[in-house]
Amino acid sequence: MIQTQETAQELYARMREKLAEVVPEVELRYKSELAWRINALKRERNAVVLGHNYMEPALYHSILELCRQAARTTADIIVFCGVRFMAETAKILNPGKTVLIPSPVAGCSLAQSITAADVRDLKARFPGVPVVSYVNTYADVKAESDICCTSGNAAKVVQSLGSQRVIFLPDEFLARNVAKETGRTIIFPTRGPRAADGQAAGLDYQMVGWQGRCEVHEKFTVEDIANVRRQFPDVVVLAHPECSPEVVAASDFAGSTAAMIAWVEKTQAPRYLLLTECSMGDNIAAANPRKEMLRLCTVRCPHMNEITLEMTLAALEQTRYVVEVPEETRRRALAAVERMIAIG
Ligand code: 13P
Numbered sequence: 038m039i040q041t042q043e044t045a046q047e048l049y050a051r052m053r054e055k056l057a058e059v060v061p062e063v064e065l066r067y068k069s070e071l072a073w074r075i076n077a078l079k080r081e082r083n084a085v086v087l088g089h090n091y092m093e094p095a096l097y098h099s100i101l102e103l104c105r106q107a108a109r110t111t112a113d114i115i116v117f118c119g120v121r122f123m124a125e126t127a128k129i130l131n132p133g134k135t136v137l138i139p140s141p142v143a144g145c146s147l148a149q150s151i152t153a154a155d156v157r158d159l160k161a162r163f164p165g166v167p168v169v170s171y172v173n174t175y176a177d178v179k180a181e182s183d184i185c186c187t188s189g190n191a192a193k194v195v196q197s198l199g200s201q202r203v204i205f206l207p208d209e210f211l212a213r214n215v216a217k218e219t220g221r222t223i224i225f226p227t228r229g230p231r232a233a234d235g236q237a238a239g240l241d242y243q244m245v246g247w248q249g250r251c252e253v254h255e256k257f258t259v260e261d262i263a264n265v266r267r268q269f270p271d272v273v274v275l276a277h278p279e280c281s282p283e284v285v286a287a288s289d290f291a292g293s294t295a296a297m298i299a300w301v302e303k304t305q306a307p308r309y310l311l312l313t314e315c316s317m318g319d320n321i322a323a324a325n326p327r328k329e330m331l332r333l334c335t336v337r338c339p340h341m342n343e344i345t346l347e348m349t350l351a352a353l354e355q356t357r358y359v360v361e362v363p364e365e366t367r368r369r370a371l372a373a374v375e376r377m378i379a380i381g
């Protein structure tokens with residue numbers, strides 16, 4: 038995707054062609070210079086830069102490798118442009134490589150919502166019930182889990198277990214959406230006094246959830262959708278499954294960020310409303326210039342926003358911030374991730 042010998046001018050021209058509509062000219066010139074320096078350092082240090090779809094457009098369209106290519110990478114260093122749990126997952130899968138995250142404070146409200154001790158407590162309260170953890174969790178939570186899932190394969194993972202009950206952590210809305218899709222009843226036990234479980238014992242339930250929320254996706258409402266549909270009756274509405282079940286039900290499509298991108302690419306509507314982090318709308322708009330992306334752009338993930346071209350350059354120049362996962366935790370977390378990968 039990126040030519041090895043690309044000059045600074047060529048990179049600027051390539052970015053301009055793609056991003057002229059979404060990034061102001063003055064920013065584009067400055068950011069293309071940063072991106073060019075990052076690409077030169079990548080070659081010099083035998084590094085690969087991976088990133089999430091929520092990265093700002095100039096970064097997204099200039100320095101990132103395709104993740105599929107990176108799985109086969111012989112690079113010594115992986116720079117992960119995303120939040121901490123994602124960089125940790127790269128380390129879990131690549132223990133022999135140096136994994137860097139450009140910002141030490143790029144967290145996630147979902148990953149933050151649950152600890153390994155919380156999972157151990159739930160396992161004690163619901164003995165023998167398998168634990169499915171969304172990948173938006175830290176390594177020590179994954180290590181306490183039987184299997185991981187992504188927003189794209191969550192229902193498939195739950196069904197694959199063939200278990201009457203599952204514990205599904207930590208996203209309340211993703212859990213409710215999966216429960217709905219798989220026809221299960223879900224309960225949300227409270228922290229603290231066990232009396233709540235006594236009540237739950239009288240209920241017929243097949244899923245046990247946790248009340249974590251994505252601070253971005255919880256903001257979208259059914260009213261937002263109705264307002265946009267009133268103005269643009271032909272709009273196609275796409276929601277991430279971290280949105281509430283009501284928002285998902287009012288949308289035309291729900292799926293992971295990768296599934297949303299694929300949906301926009303394969304369908305031919307004149308305009309789309311993306312109910313997800315707003316940088317992704319810019320990235321899709323740049324890749325699909327003939328389709329209009331509407332987005333509710335007050336909603337930028339503050340954690341993803343920490344990762345900039347400047348911080349990425351500094352990460353490579355100073356080999357910072359190194360992501361470490363204790364080996365025992367990594368080994369147990371890897372087992373949960375590999376069980377998910379085996380399911381597909
Ligand atoms: P995807 O797994 O769909 O890419 O989303 C991750 C995320 O953090 C969504 O907020």
Ligand code: SF4
Pocket residue numbers: 120144145146147148173251252253254279314338339340341
């Ligand atoms: Fe976490 Fe939400 Fe940000 Fe994704 S968008 S990293 S789930 S806070």
